[in-house]
Amino acid sequence: MKYLKQYRIPFSGLAAGIHDFDFEIDDKFFDCFEHSLVKKGKLLAKVSLQKQETMLIVNFDIQGRIFLQCDVCLTEFESPLHFTERVIVKFINEEWDNETEEVIVLNKTDHELDIANLLYEYINVQVPYYAKCSEQGENISCDPEMLAKISGTVDAEEQSTTESESIDPRWAALKNIKNN
Structure with a gap:
């Protein structure tokens, strides 16, 4: 998965404070995940990383379009998407198995944060349970x-x-x- 290497944030050399990153998400990104609900899309993820001594606070603002298949007429249509998410990354020395959806644990020796899986999960969670052209699409109705x-x-x-x-x-x- 060499393509997903571009979705890593090297935080070890960053000074304390807020740092902004932009990541483009396209069809190649979704091709890297075999069971992705989304196969095609064009999104921009604006990632704001606030570095502190013992943790990182990472805010995601993801906006763009994904292509879905209508469950009624089977037509592929473009659906707009815009949402925000937040995750906290803590640094510890020992093993810790109490990771949650909002808290990720890294070892103090780690030097980069891989956000590819986070982006994948956040986008796929936004896919509606029941996709319909007239409800999720813009100015489109079923065939x-x-x-x-x-x-x-x-x-x-x-x-x-x-x-x-x-x-x-x-x-x-x-x-x-x-x-x-």
Whole structure:
């Protein structure tokens, strides 16, 4: 994953205070993650890192567009995305297994922070559970041709159920016995 090396922040040489970084996120980034919900997108992550003696406070402001597939008409559409996140990085000497979503633990000998997995998780969490063109897209609605085909399928299913309702009267008599 050589491509993901650019998403590392070398903090060891930074002075105490706030430092800003910009990271572009594109299709190559999502290709590095096999099970990503997002396959295509163009985003900009503005990362503000506040370095202190014993910890880092990292604020993410991620804005851009991702491509989703509509769950109704199967059309690929562009969805705008803008959100902020925050993570705290603590430095300790010994092992600590109590990492949480907001606190990451690094050893005092570490010299860089890899944010690729954080960006991946933050973006994929923002993907809606149910993607629909008219709700998550801008100035777009579902493909009318596909909706017509779907409604045609429903009509065919209704016809098959009416055909199955016209059954042999002998079987209908057996159903009455079962209901007694």
